[in-house]
Amino acid sequence: MDSNSEFDEKLRAIIEKVLKDSFGEPATILYSWLRVHSVDPEEIPQKLNAFADALKVFSAGGSVLEALILKELYSSFGREFRPTNKHLNFKDHIIELRNSLQLRAH
Numbered sequence: 386m387d388s389n390s391e392f393d394e395k396l397r398a399i400i401e402k403v404l405k406d407s408f409g410e411p412a413t414i415l416y417s418w419l420r421v422h423s424v425d426p427e428e429i430p431q432k433l434n435a436f437a438d439a440l441k442v443f444s445a446g447g448s449v450l451e452a453l454i455l456k457e458l459y460s461s462f463g464r465e466f467r468p469t470n471k472h473l474n475f476k477d478h479i480i481e482l483r484n485s486l487q488l489r490a491h
Contacts, residue, residue, distance in 0.1 A: 392483055393430035399457045400429060400436075403450060415439050433476035440475075451475045462486060 404415065416426055424435045440447035452466075455478050459466035462482065473481065 388487060389483070392486065395461055396430045396458060396479065397427065399461060400454055403453045403457055407450060407453070414442060418442055433479060437475045455479070458482065 404410075418439045419426060419429075419435065422435055422439070424432050424439075429436045437447075437451065440450050443450065455468075455475070456466045458479070459482060464482070466478075468478065
């Protein structure tokens, strides 16, 4: 398995965990919204913008969910999530982490 596949799998698992911890079960309304917009939950790592849009269903709670997902994701790689650049959105933070891990691996 390549590093991108491993990263994507870890990201999917963390999203599932955060949603389960937050709602008791994966957020059915969120997954329904994704499916209506032709996004399978397995595709979330490739369609982060659509996932971030789906989180907006929860209004301000969507930002909290994003922060929880990013905190868990960074922590799973032994890093601390510190949003140093306010211009980065949810997707940008994930791409930044993925890229930094790829650089470190080389």
